[in-house]
Amino acid sequence: MRTNERLRQALSQLFQQKTVRQISVQQLTKTAEITRGTFYLHYKDKADFLTQTEQQVITEWFDAAKTTLAPDGELVRGFALGPALRYVDTNHRILSVLFDPQFLQFRPQLRQRFSQELEAYSQHVPVTSNPPLDVQITFLTSSFLGLVEAWLADNRRYRPDFLAQAFRQLAASEVTILADWFSLVGLDSALVTEKA
Secondary structure, three states, X not given: OOHHHHHHHHHHHHHOOOOOOOOOHHHHHHHHOOOHHHHHHHOOOHHHHHHHHHHHHHHHHHHHOEEEEOOOOOOEEEEEHHHHHHHHHHOHHHHHXXXXXXXXXXXXXXXXXXXXXXXXXXXXXXXXXXXXXXXXXXXXXXXXXXXXXXXXXXXOOEOHHHHHHXXXXXXXXXXXXXXXXXXXXXXXXXXXXXXX
């Protein structure tokens, strides 16, 4: 197991009993069963570890969800809901930690990434100006992230592929063409049942 994965697990475990401020590098390394020297080979300090972890999780999540769409005949990046929600399911412990309000930068950085991706996608589809583009992007970003946070808080009661299908039903192309960026590519039809 990679050092970062061990440290993420340790952070998730320690976060159940302590606040972020109360968790020390020594506690992280002891729980992760790595040396402090190994920690400092990768990170300057605890703040650097937390910042890098936030960025890595966002990058990994978008990489897991990467798909290619061709709305206007030109290839453009999309967001495959099935793989995206399976990533959340697999990494639910660290995501639950990062969505906690103590992590002040995670949500804004995640929202910014969704906004950038949707903005780029909007250049390839005939987006209406009513409602304005920024409202459409805010709606889709907020509704998807809100759904993910509620799903995590509810102990992931639904299967990822069922939740992906439900989100696309609620965020219909008829409401905003940008909803098509959230693609149903990568769903396992056998897993589109409700219960996990």
